[in-house]
Amino acid sequence: MSKVEADILVAIQKRLFDAPLVLPLARGMSLFGEHAAGWMGSGLVLAAVDQRRRGRWLGLSTAAFCSHAASVIIKRIVRRRRPHDDRIRIGVGTPSRLSFPSSHSTSTTAALAYAAHVTGSPAPLVGVPLMMASRLVLGVHYPTDVAAGAALGWLSAELVETLLEDKLKEIV
Structure with missing residues (x-):
């Protein structure tokens, strides 16, 4: 773990961990994204x-599933441990001790980037930095974990859009 990333988490938590509604919202987002x-x-x-x-919305589920699967595979290859600095408070339980990339950031970005394709609006993308920030506030990921997760999620959405879009449009 780099000291710089730990210092960033500590600074984020000092400002947000105890702010009203932040922790319950972050925990709710964590549950939703699990x-x-x-x-x-x-x-x-x-x-x-x-x-x-219908088919396009099924693409959102496909992008979320495939991106999550990819993140789990990468986690098992990289094997980076979650934050464990004594200064960092952990605000939620996690199903594994592996941190890179953030699966929550990955599947959230994949789903919301895909939703932006479906709707033709960038509005769904507002949720991406919120999920990323929630993982940092909860102390369960480093900044590079959430950034890599978002990049992987974006790539996943684009791949599903490119590879499956014609097939998914046909589903009625």
């Missing part, structure tokens, strides 16, 4: 209610 389940479920719900774009 194993990409909230994003995959969102894609399924949207596919059910938006018949015209």
Whole structure:
């Protein structure tokens, strides 16, 4: 772990960890993003209610699932440990001790970048830095973990958009 990244986490936590509503919101986002389940479920719900774009919304679930799977594989290869500096408070439990890349940042970026494609609006992308920040506030990732996760998520969304889009549009 680099001292610089630990210092960044400490500075973020000093400003935000005890701020009203920040910790409950960050924990809620963590629960929603766990194993990409909230994003995959969102894609399924949207596919059910938006018949015209059903296949495209299934693409959101696909992007979330594939990006999450990729992040888990990379975590097992890289094997970077989660933050463990005594100054860093851990605000939520985690399913593993592995940190790089952040799976929450990966699947969130994949889902929201894909949603931006579907809707033609950049508005869904607002959620990406919020999820990234939540992982830092909770003390479970380093800044490079969330940045790499976001990059992997963006790549995943673009790949699903490129490779599967024609097939997914046909699903009605």
